Amino acid sequence: MPMRADDPADELEEHGQFAGGTTWLAHPEEAMARASHILDTDAGILLVDPVDAPGLDELVSEFGDVAGVVLLLDRHERDCTAVATRHDVPVYRPSFLTRDVGVQTDPFSGTLPGTDYSLIRVLDTPVWNEAALFDGETLVVPEAVGTAEFFRGTDERLGVHPALRLTPPSALRGLRPERVLVGHGTPVHEAATDSLRYALAHSRRNAPGVFAKGLLSALR
Secondary structure, eight states: OOSSOOSOOSOOEEEEEETTEEEEESOTTSTTOBEEEEEEETTEEEEESOOOOTTHHHHHHTTOOEEEEEOOBGGGOTTHHHHHHHHTOOEEEETTOOOOOSSOEEEEOSBOTTSSOEEEEEEESSSOEEEEEEOSSEEEESSSEEOSGGGOOTTOSSEEOGGGTTSOOGGGTTOOOSEEEESBSOOBOSSHHHHHHHHHHTTTTTHHHHHHHHHHHHHO
16 A cells, blocks of 8 residues: 555545535545545535545536635645646635645635634644634544544544644644544544544554554555
């Protein structure tokens, strides 16, 4: 299983459709398990951190017309430019992100324009600026937590990123989502609040096992 697939995707794999959108994985075979999301909002259909794949436009059409692409983490540029260009829509990004994606970019703060999604600044460091979205039900987190295998410790459905294990993001504490959509792995649609609370509470305790798992994977 490659960490990241470099070849174009053959087809996408959909996971966890709900009333407000769905998640797709363009390369379900990769260990990185890059996930992207469709959000069905009052502002239209928004695509979060998209990885392009055959069948994406057909999947999107089930929800409606694309109104924009959302970038929540600088290094998640992924296929934002190609997808935004194809649909002739802007890329929305939190005002504190600086990534130039080569197309119209609309910075925002407070809430994602035209939606109920509030902006949460998850991390603010010289090397890692990350935002999340939360509308009281659906929490979208691109990197700080995930469900891909290399994120998760023992008994964790959702895990803190290995690089953040010793300093789990406090901005996510106290949130009570009904579902968590992540940038790496399949979404959590059951016991999401408990899964998030457990991940943050056990981040340090389960760190040695996560580090060991990562080392073994690198040595294979």
